[in-house]
Amino acid sequence: MTSLREREKADTRTRLSVAAVELLVSHGVEGATVAAIAERAGVSTRTFDNYFARREDVFLYFVREQVAWWAKQVENAPSDTPALRILHGILKEAYTRVRDVLRIAEF
Structure with a gap:
């Protein structure tokens, strides 16, 4: 189990990388x-x-975390899920997030 301090540090690191x-x-x-x-x-x-x-x-931290998350998505997908379906879901989510950021920046 991680301590509150460790969770806060991880949250700060993530907020910095997303920002x-x-x-x-x-x-x-x-x-x-x-x-x-x-x-x-x-x-x-x-x-x-x-x-x-x-x-x-x-x-680089953001990229490493994204790649690790993508790998986890692949590993956790049901074994009968086609690889392209998994990839489609991963890329669709990433694309949607980038579009949302761009939309926010317009205001």
Whole structure:
């Protein structure tokens, strides 16, 4: 069982990585600064630095977590589910999330 502190740290790491990707998608490389990422995640830049050494690290963390989640989706799918059906579900969910971020950025 994980402690409350460990869960809070994991939540902060996730919020930072999601904020980073949302800013990268909606505002480009120039808009995805450490300060903007921290602000969007609701933390200070010092907190960002406690979790990630460089801005690139937060993006790599997001990618690693996504790939791990996709692998889990494949592993947990019923054995009779066609691989393309699993892939379709994974990509549809990812595409929908990106579209939602872009839609939010328009306002």
